[in-house]
Amino acid sequence: MSKTIFEHSSAGRKGATLPRREIDIPLQSIIPADQLREKQARLPEVSELDVMRHYIALSHKNHFIEKGLYPLGSCTMKYNPKVHEALVRDSGFNNLHPYQPEATIQGSLEILYELQEQLAEISGMSKVTLQPVAGAQGEFTGIKIIAAYHKAKGNHHKTKIIIPDSAHGTNPATCSLVGYEVVELKSNAQGRCDLEHLKSIVDDNTAGFMLTNPNTLGLFETQLEQIAEIIHGVDGLIYMDGANLNALLGIVQPGKIGFDVMHFNLHKTFATPHGGGGPGAGPVGVVEKLVPFLPVPMVAKAGDEYYFDYGHAETSIGKVHTFYGNFAVLLRAYIYIKMLGAEGIRQVAENALINANYLMALVKDHYHIQHLEYCMHEFVADSSWQKKEFGVNTLDIAKRLLDKGFHAPTIYFPLIVPEAMMIEPTETESKQSLDSFAAAMLEIAQEIRENPEMLHEAPLTTPVRRVDDVRAVKVLDPAFNLGD
Amino acid sequence: MPYISNTDADRRAMLDRIGVESFEELIAAIPAKLRMDKPLALPDPLSELEITRKINASTGKNICAQGANSFLGAGVYDHFIPAAVDSIVSRPEFFTAYTPYQAEVSQGTLQFIYEYQTMICELTGMEIANASMYDGASAIAEAILMAVRKNKLHKAILPATLHPEYAKVIKVYTEGIGVELLTCPARDGRLDLDALKNMLDESVGSVVVQNPNFYGNLEPVNELGQIIHANPKTLFIAAVDPISLAILTPPASYGADIAVGEGQALGNSMYLGGPLFGFFATKLDMARSMPGRIVGGTLDAEGKRAYALTLQAREQHIRRAKATSNICSNESLCTLAATVYLSLMGREGLVEAATQSAQKAHYLAQELARIKGCSLSWPDTPFFKEFTLQTAIPAAEIVDRLSSRAIFPGVDLGRFGQPDRLLIAVTEKKSKADLDELVDALKELNNE
Numbered sequence: 004m005s006k007t008i009f010e011h012s013s014a015g016r017k018g019a020t021l022p023r024r025e026i027d028i029p030l031q032s033i034i035p036a037d038q039l040r041e042k043q044a045r046l047p048e049v050s051e052l053d054v055m056r057h058y059i060a061l062s063h064k065n066h067f068i069e070k071g072l073y074p075l076g077s078c079t080m081k082y083n084p085k086v087h088e089a090l091v092r093d094s095g096f097n098n099l100h101p102y103q104p105e106a107t108i109q110g111s112l113e114i115l116y117e118l119q120e121q122l123a124e125i126s127g128m129s130k131v132t133l134q135p136v137a138g139a140q141g142e143f144t145g146i147k148i149i150a151a152y153h154k155a156k157g158n159h160h161k162t163k164i165i166i167p168d169s170a171h172g173t174n175p176a177t178c179s180l181v182g183y184e185v186v187e188l189k190s191n192a193q194g195r196c197d198l199e200h201l202k203s204i205v206d207d208n209t210a211g212f213m214l215t216n217p218n219t220l221g222l223f224e225t226q227l228e229q230i231a232e233i234i235h236g237v238d239g240l241i242y243m244d245g246a247n248l249n250a251l252l253g254i255v256q257p258g259k260i261g262f263d264v265m266h267f268n269l270h271k272t273f274a275t276p277h278g279g280g281g282p283g284a285g286p287v288g289v290v291e292k293l294v295p296f297l298p299v300p301m302v303a304k305a306g307d308e309y310y311f312d313y314g315h316a317e318t319s320i321g322k323v324h325t326f327y328g329n330f331a332v333l334l335r336a337y338i339y340i341k342m343l344g345a346e347g348i349r350q351v352a353e354n355a356l357i358n359a360n361y362l363m364a365l366v367k368d369h370y371h372i373q374h375l376e377y378c379m380h381e382f383v384a385d386s387s388w389q390k391k392e393f394g395v396n397t398l399d400i401a402k403r404l405l406d407k408g409f410h411a412p413t414i415y416f417p418l419i420v421p422e423a424m425m426i427e428p429t430e431t432e433s434k435q436s437l438d439s440f441a442a443a444m445l446e447i448a449q450e451i452r453e454n455p456e457m458l459h460e461a462p463l464t465t466p467v468r469r470v471d472d473v474r475a476v477k478v479l480d481p482a483f484n485l486g487d
Numbered sequence: 488m489p490y491i492s493n494t495d496a497d498r499r500a501m502l503d504r505i506g507v508e509s510f511e512e513l514i515a516a517i518p519a520k521l522r523m524d525k526p527l528a529l530p531d532p533l534s535e536l537e538i539t540r541k542i543n544a545s546t547g548k549n550i551c552a553q554g555a556n557s558f559l560g561a562g563v564y565d566h567f568i569p570a571a572v573d574s575i576v577s578r579p580e581f582f583t584a585y586t587p588y589q590a591e592v593s594q595g596t597l598q599f600i601y602e603y604q605t606m607i608c609e610l611t612g613m614e615i616a617n618a619s620m621y622d623g624a625s626a627i628a629e630a631i632l633m634a635v636r637k638n639k640l641h642k643a644i645l646p647a648t649l650h651p652e653y654a655k656v657i658k659v660y661t662e663g664i665g666v667e668l669l670t671c672p673a674r675d676g677r678l679d680l681d682a683l684k685n686m687l688d689e690s691v692g693s694v695v696v697q698n699p700n701f702y703g704n705l706e707p708v709n710e711l712g713q714i715i716h717a718n719p720k721t722l723f724i725a726a727v728d729p730i731s732l733a734i735l736t737p738p739a740s741y742g743a744d745i746a747v748g749e750g751q752a753l754g755n756s757m758y759l760g761g762p763l764f765g766f767f768a769t770k771l772d773m774a775r776s777m778p779g780r781i782v783g784g785t786l787d788a789e790g791k792r793a794y795a796l797t798l799q800a801r802e803q804h805i806r807r808a809k810a811t812s813n814i815c816s817n818e819s820l821c822t823l824a825a826t827v828y829l830s831l832m833g834r835e836g837l838v839e840a841a842t843q844s845a846q847k848a849h850y851l852a853q854e855l856a857r858i859k860g861c862s863l864s865w866p867d868t869p870f871f872k873e874f875t876l877q878t879a880i881p882a883a884e885i886v887d888r889l890s891s892r893a894i895f896p897g898v899d900l901g902r903f904g905q906p907d908r909l910l911i912a913v914t915e916k917k918s919k920a921d922l923d924e925l926v927d928a929l930k931e932l933n934n935e
Contacts, residue, residue: 005598007598007601007602007605008602008826008830009602009605015835016833017833017835017836018569018571018830018831018832018833018836019567019569019831019832019833019836021567021836021839021840021843021915022843022915022918024843024846025847025918025919026843026846026847026850026919027846028845028846028849028850030734030842030845030846033845033846033849033869034705034734034735034845034869034871035705035869037709037736038705038708038709038735038736038869039734039735039736040732040733040734040735040736040737041736043733043834043838044606044609044610044732044733044737044834044837045609045834046606046609046829046830046832046833046834046837047829047830047833047834048833048834048835049830049831049833051569051571051831054571054575054827054830054831055571055574055575057830058575058599058827059575059578061594061595061596061598061599062575062578062580062581062595063580063595064592064593064594064595064598065580065581065584065592065593065594065595065596066584066589066592066593067579067580067581067582067583067584068579068583068584069579069583070580073585075585075588078585080583080585081490082490083579083582083583084490086535086538086539088577089539090538090539090542092573092577093542093543093546095545095546095547095549096546096549096758096759097756097757097758098565098756098757099549099757099758099759100557100559100563100565100757100759100760100895101563101757101759101760101761102559102561102563102898102902103550103557103559103890103895104886104887104890104895106890107549107550107555107890107895108549108550108759109548109549110544110545110546110547110548110549111545111549111759113545113548114545121529124527124528124529125527125529136621136622136761136762136818137621137814137815137816137817138815138816139803139813139814139815139816140621140625140814142813143660143813147659147663150663171803171804171815172802172803172804172805172806172807172810172815173803173804173813173815175803175807175808175810176803176806176807176808176810176812176813177813178808179664179808179809179810179813180632180660180663180664180812180813181663182662182663182664182665183663185807185808222516223514223516223517225516225517225518227518227521228518228520228521253523253526253527254514254517254522254523255517255521255522255523256523259523260521270816274490276579276582276583276820277582277583277584277585277586277816278581278582278584278818278819278820278821279581279582279584279585279586279587279596279819279820279823280585280586280587280596280618280780280816280817280819280820281619281762281816281817281818281819281820281821282761282762282764282816282817282818282819282820282821283816320659321655321656321658321659322624322652322655322656322659323625323656323659323660324621324622324624324625324656324761324763325562325622325623325624325650325652325653325656325749325760325763326563326652326759326760326761326763327759327760327761328761329758329761329762330758330759330760330761330762331756331758331761331762332761332762333761338538338542340529341530341532341533341538341541342488342532342533342534342535342538343488343489343532344529344530344531344532344533345526345527345528345529346526346532347488347489347532348489348527348529349526349527350489350491351489351491353510354489354491354493354498356510356513356514357493357498357501357502357505357510357513358493358501360501360505360507360513361501361504361505364504364505364506365504376516377505377507377512377513377514377515377516379514401589402589402591405589405591405592410589410592411588411589413588416804430489430490430491431490431491431492432492433492433493433497434492434493434497434500434501436492460788462591462592465591465592466591466592466594467590467591467594467787467791467793468591468787468788468789468791469591469787469788470590470591470785470786470787470788470793470794470795471785471786471787471788471793471795472590472785472795472796472797472799474785474786475783475784475785475794475795475796475797476783476797476798476800478785479615479771479774479783479797479798480783480784480785481601481604481608481614481615481616481774481781481782481783481784481797482601482604482605482608482609482614482615482616483601483602483605483784485605485609
């Protein structure tokens, strides 16, 4: 067990220095007495070396992309190029203040402007806002835009949004936040939207439809044209959750095939680091008729000058972020797109699909796969054979994978596949690394036959053994006890 | 370069194993009509050397705070960041990991979040903090939404002294579920207590107070606590500057129910305003209504101390349409920077940073107020590290003329309809010479 940073404290020890005081006005003379803190906050008292050792020790307990395959489905854990990091840390970017005069940030504005254009081209959308800082905030922005469109048209009766049962949880949560009622659409036997069910739930009150494409089973929604006809037929708008955009790059432009608004996850598709859960970026693209509703400001260009454009403030949904979004993340995605070009972008999708299908071919005789057809960038296997015969479930298999040096797939999602394991290898993995992951999956299948008990004990070799997350809820301990 | 390892020979072998002739067979399910019929119109790819040159050319068109004498703040601050912060944050073990879904191989991330939550609780006086929100603005919005969940009262009061950009974000976040937002007016650069008393009744679900407020001024938080809690159901949301909490009373001690704020100042570079991160802390009895991820201490199968994501039944991946928030990805790496920063600065260091910021700001305010054509907007109102200056010359003109000399004198409040005001922020990074340079420059502009 490692101590917390607080337990490394020694009274009076310091980890940083500041200049001596050139101006020494007593605080009592400038801050009202009743607002001065009486007891110092009990922050750690540690040296720089203490801090380095502590956090380096913690870092060793993490799985990360450079350590091994990270096949979290729908998370697109591809390699994050290091040139991004080197360039982003330049002081010409990291010290920029959001309220600097525009004349002093022309280089950054140019990058933002070009990124807006590039993402518009890749998605086939008319315009793209870079402001949302996460996929879920992109969804929120997109659904607000749908609401603004209907409000502008006087469509006050439109109160519901249709979402397939295979969707990410953020989709329904987002719609609730915008004030829409969520209607769940069933998937059919082919793992796609059930069109008959869709027809039965669509009506004049339908404001829109949210669709992940490819969907979370890793399958392309083949009936898109019919879906678009049905939804557009009642003046509904179609939102694309872009979590799985990696599969479509250079092959399909969502804005050209019926989608009206979509978000990008730059931390998935465009190789910006996931950061242990963020920061990401969730730009949103829209078709022409939705441009007036985009958040303010956009980055625009007049002659050779770039500027923040608030011109459509009257019709805009407003702002979702204090400033202009996660600039440092946007910059990485910009570098990535610039280095790939059109051909490289398309290669990303092709290789992501080949890798996923290859991996599926290697494991499909050993794990049940509900929808056995060529997949896009990911596929969903499950442990139904192992569960029925040996009482070993997906959680056990996931934990055993950790022992073998891999991260587990996304598990128990999508909800429509019991005991799901959603596997997305990404294009940056080599054939050899896929072979070793498949070998580990096969070894586990063998272990399950020989020693199912051991699987319940897994993981055996990780920094801690299986973690009791039920206890974490029952005996809630959200902060270290610093004493009285 | 798409960072692809496989060669043509690898791909051939893989396609053979899959059992197809070509890649095209894999996408046969995509109707031909839906596919692109020409390549993307993107510029030719650049090598690492070429993109480096291009980016260097871009930074050449920027003037950064390092190359300028900047007094810009308004929510994003240029505080000192020890080098060791980036040394930790730039480790791929942290930055290429994802959300700690598999706790056994994510203890590094889980433990730092637990430590971060502890530090936020200690600074704010609260009992539980989440793992972060997107920024200070969305943290306030989420606090208002949590208050609605808690007391079912769809009315919130925002202060006129709130950051105007926060107010915009809050409106967008809360209008969907029908929250009525009222604005309490200001007097002398602070909330008008009498006006607030008049506005408050049992229909008000929450009152937001920003302290220090947008103008840098300290709100009368103790009185505010009493006034707000005269209504037993109304929740008091305090939006605070985390650095100020080294020397200012923690929100819990003046009666705040929820403490939130912009966390960027804790060890994160400014990056043109993003990423930022919002912190969010409250009392234990509201734990199950909170938005966002929370890490809790627990045990592993051998009884050893371990950490896990907890109270996940609140979250979107489980509760879906009934989740407490739609947030999934947050700003985790920024909170790692904050955690390492707070560890390095430590209890004395953070007090020193806060103290020097306040002292230097007050020195600068005194000196500027002596200049003909300049005065403090509210000379008798206390402030922390940022203050508002009344200027005879329009603020926009001052900014214009000084930025050509690489001085950013402050935020021109003309962008918020107050063209004769500059909002001036000072951190411990400013030397006396930096402060005097601004004083001299303003004297010159005013022909002194």
